[in-house]
Amino acid sequence: MNPDYVTFSKNVFIPVTNICRNKCHYCGFRRDPDSADAHLMTPDQVSVLLSKGASNNCAEALFTFGEPDELIHEALGKIGYSNFIEYVADLCRVAITHGSLPHTNAGTLSYDELRMLKPLNASMGLMLETIASVAVHKDSPSKAPEIRLRVITDAGRLRIPFTTGILVGIGESREDRINSLMAIRELHLRYEHIQEVIIQPFVPKPNTPMSNHKPPSTEEMQETIALARRILPLEVAIQVPPNLMPLHLSIPYGVSDLGGISPVTIDYINPDNEWPALEALGSCVRLRERLPIYPRFVLGNWYGAETEELISKYADEDGFRKC
Numbered sequence: 532m533n534p535d536y537v538t539f540s541k542n543v544f545i546p547v548t549n550i551c552r553n554k555c556h557y558c559g560f561r562r563d564p565d566s567a568d569a570h571l572m573t574p575d576q577v578s579v580l581l582s583k584g585a586s587n588n589c590a591e592a593l594f595t596f597g598e599p600d601e602l603i604h605e606a607l608g609k610i611g612y613s614n615f616i617e618y619v620a621d622l623c624r625v626a627i628t629h630g631s632l633p634h635t636n637a638g639t640l641s642y643d644e645l646r647m648l649k650p651l652n653a654s655m656g657l658m659l660e661t662i663a664s665v666a667v668h669k670d671s672p673s674k675a676p677e678i679r680l681r682v683i684t685d686a687g688r689l690r691i692p693f694t695t696g697i698l699v700g701i702g703e704s705r706e707d708r709i710n711s712l713m714a715i716r717e718l719h720l721r722y723e724h725i726q727e728v729i730i731q732p733f734v735p736k737p738n739t740p741m742s743n744h745k746p747p748s749t750e751e752m753q754e755t756i757a758l759a760r761r762i763l764p765l766e767v768a769i770q771v772p773p774n775l776m777p778l779h780l781s782i783p784y785g786v787s788d789l790g791g792i793s794p795v796t797i798d799y800i801n802p803d804n805e806w807p808a809l810e811a812l813g814s815c816v817r818l819r820e821r822l823p824i825y826p827r828f829v830l831g832n833w834y835g836a837e838t839e840e841l842i843s844k845y846a847d848e849d850g851f852r853k854c
């Protein structure tokens with residue numbers, strides 16, 4: 532299967548905080564709140580990154596977080612906030628002011644929190660990772676599959692264009708992968724809100740309990756991509772980040788999207804895996820730039836009200852990014 536083109540979004544990757552209440556055994560990003568290299572970015576620090584993105588024609592502000600929960604309050608207080616969602620909403624406003632469309636991944640938000648952030652976001656996301664209970668999540672309360680499925684369901688009830696995905700190689704079986712993809716399919720058939728599903732390979736990180744574990748093989752990834760393409764409706768894009776798997780190995784199996792690619796920031800979750808240059812990717816396959824909200828949701832007016840002006844500015848008549 533070779534599509535006519537694959538899509539991508541030019542973004543600024545903003546690692547808002549690495550403070551996290553979970554302890555996923557594969558994670559090299561999280562820090563305890565009292566750790567010397569824990570961080571919570573101030574709106575001014577976010578603004579600096581967004582200015583660089585604006586100068587490089589990036590349309591997306593990708594906000595990523597650990598799952599801070601109550602751990603974050605002290606750090607928030609130091610920068611003048613008492614409420615996490617108000618802080619996230621302010622960061623989204625800063626992005627919009629800079630001409631960037633927010634795509635927020637802020638963990639397992641409640642229905643009311645999603646509802647508060649919807650107007651300020653073009654789209655939002657949360658990885659399902661796996662529907663199975665795996666040992667690597669035993670110290671990660673918010674990785675319980677039922678909690679994550681609840682968030683994805685709530686996003687559907689609120690008509691938020693949504694990104695989710697699975698993580699391959701964290702102790703789940705092939706059957707678990709199928710069941711995870713089937714669960715995503717079921718929610719999409721009910722709410723029609725899933726814009727893309729990421730098939731993300733586990734990458735071992737130094738100084739983590741899984742540092743010596745093998746990543747999934749190319750064949751396992753290819754089989755999972757093909758399964759996803761068979762299970763998910765065609766309007767749901769299949770994404771594999773090109774810094775984690777080369778295009779010529781993923782596209783023939785059903786990948787149709789490369790996700791966010793940033794000319795100004797690294798992949799903070801996989802810092803050793805550099806983004807390939809767009810020019811190099813473009814020599815392998817025809818690329819088409821999209822916004823963080825997929826075309827059919829642009830055309831269907833699913834975006835948050837406060838992003839409307841930017842979306843009108845950036846989207847062409849098919850809902851892709853204007854050239």
Ligand code: SF4
Binds near residue numbers: 553
């Ligand atoms: S993967 Fe995400 S939820 Fe798990 S420990 Fe890392 S930052 Fe926290």
